[in-house]
Amino acid sequence: MDYFFTVRGRSGNTYSNKLGKARYLAIPSNVKTPARKHEIRISDWLDKVQHAAGATDHEKGHIVFFVHGFNTEQFEMLERHRKIRKGLEAHGFKGVIVSFDWPSDGSVLGYSSDRADARRSADKLFNDGIRRLSKMQTPDCPHNVHVLAHSMGTFLVREAMDYADDDHEIAQHSWTTSQIAFVAADVSAKSFREGSAKTSSLMRRCTRLTCYYSPFDEVLSISEVKRVGVSRRLGRVGMPSDHPEKAVNLYCGKFFNDNRTDFPDGPSASHSWYFDSPRFYEDLHHTLLGKLDREVIPTRSFTDRGNLALV
Numbered sequence: 001m002d003y004f005f006t007v008r009g010r011s012g013n014t015y016s017n018k019l020g021k022a023r024y025l026a027i028p029s030n031v032k033t034p035a036r037k038h039e040i041r042i043s044d045w046l047d048k049v050q051h052a053a054g055a056t057d058h059e060k061g062h063i064v065f066f067v068h069g070f071n072t073e074q075f076e077m078l079e080r081h082r083k084i085r086k087g088l089e090a091h092g093f094k095g096v097i098v099s100f101d102w103p104s105d106g107s108v109l110g111y112s113s114d115r116a117d118a119r120r121s122a123d124k125l126f127n128d129g130i131r132r133l134s135k136m137q138t139p140d141c142p143h144n145v146h147v148l149a150h151s152m153g154t155f156l157v158r159e160a161m162d163y164a165d166d167d168h169e170i171a172q173h174s175w176t177t178s179q180i181a182f183v184a185a186d187v188s189a190k191s192f193r194e195g196s197a198k199t200s201s202l203m204r205r206c207t208r209l210t211c212y213y214s215p216f217d218e219v220l221s222i223s224e225v226k227r228v229g230v231s232r233r234l235g236r237v238g239m240p241s242d243h244p245e246k247a248v249n250l251y252c253g254k255f256f257n258d259n260r261t262d263f264p265d266g267p268s269a270s271h272s273w274y275f276d277s278p279r280f281y282e283d284l285h286h287t288l289l290g291k292l293d294r295e296v297i298p299t300r301s302f303t304d305r306g307n308l309a310l311v
Contacts, residue, residue, distance in 0.1 A: 002027045002081060003049050004099035007124040008074060010036065015074055017103045019120055022128035027078065034074060046132070052096035055142035062095025062144050062288060064088075065129070069151025069186065070104050070118070071268075077101050080275055084148070087281035093288070100125055102156065118152050122159035129160070144178040146288050147206075151219070151271065154185035154234070161202040179288050180209045184217055184235035184271050192239040192247065203244050208294070210287050212274060212310070213238040214253040219271035235271075238307075248294045251309040255279065283310060 004027070009020025013036045024045035025038040040048075053061030066084055068077045077099060085097045102121035149157045157180070180202070191198040192211075203209065213235050220233040238249040256263075256273055263273040274280045283299035286292055294300075294308070301311045 002029060002078065002085070003045065003052070003096065004081060004101050005128065006074070006101035007121055007128070008101060008103045019103050019117060022124055032075060034078060049096055049098055050143065053143045054094040054096070060142055060144050062093070062146065064095060064097050064146045064148055064288065066097055066099045067147065067149040067153035067157055068099065068101070069153045072104050074101060083275050087275070087278065088285055090278065091282050091285040093285050100129060118156045119159060122156045123163060125156060125160040126163040146179040147177050148181045148183070150183045152186045154182045155187045158187055158199060158202050161205055177206045179290060180206045181212065181284060181287060182209065182234065183212045183274050184220065185211060185213070185233065186220060187234050188231040189234045189237050190231070190240060192234060192243050194242050194244050203246065207290065208246050208248060210248045210250055211239055212250050212252050214256050214270070216253055216256055216270050219268050249308060250300065251303065251307050255310045279310065
């Protein structure tokens with residue numbers, strides 16, 4: 001069974017690319033098209049997700065919230081959700097993947113409208129995701145909650161975390177995510193300087209943030225053009241040298257360049273290859289478990305420039 005919650009509006013028995021109310025779905029693994037019949041009550045959905053997290057008497061369970069990027073139809077979101085689940089399971093992951101599905105136009109030309117939808121969807125992620133998440137977390141909570149975000153989904157997560165700290169009730173509650181992984185992040189690199197107001201909430205609410213980036217990302221160059229080139233993208237250049245200590249830069253450019261023939265070809269290959277890489281999932285699995293320090297994860301090494309890289 002696959003679990004996600006969507007804020008796409010209904011269109012008959014399926015869903016549109018317009019913003020709607022939050023609905024929670026449990027999809028059988030052989031179903032390719034989500035439909036209204038897969039919606040369940042939020043209380044039942046939360047129970048199923050927590051049960052699937054795999055907590056035992058000796059080990060905490062793991063819940064990974066995946067937030068997709070722009071230019072993503074709902075069926076593509078579900079395909080990537082399953083690819084992530086299988087990729088992590090291949091390396092021994094025993095937790096559950098939960099996706100947050102927000103409306104995007106499914107077109108590169110829809111970048112500007114997707115950005116506007118992402119802002120509005122961030123409020124939904126806060127109210128229908130983070131608010132419920134914070135209430136689940138108690139001192140004896142048997143689960144670690146993580147966030148995996150790709151492309152414009154990283155912008156959405158950053159905004160939602162900011163909304164959370166603006167809400168008095170939630171800000172006063174003691175809650176946190178364990179690991180946050182940003183992949184090909186479509187946010188400003190300079191916003192990750194130590195003390196930046198734009199990312200202070202995000203950094204305060206996680207144990208560690210890992211930034212997977214590659215200078216060969218062609219899709220993020222489109223983002224730079226849309227912004228008249230004034231703000232370099234985190235997913236292309238990584239965080240500046242004065243980033244917070246709990247944040248980790250992981251350079252993936254050489255790995256992609258050396259192995260690009262192993263990944264599906266296409267206009268977004270340089271932006272989404274991570275999800276077709278067993279090595280990426282191996283590294284992500286170690287990251288989510290949090291048992292190894294950032295510098296001794298076996299899928300990493302230091303380059304001659306002293307930066308940490310995927311190998």
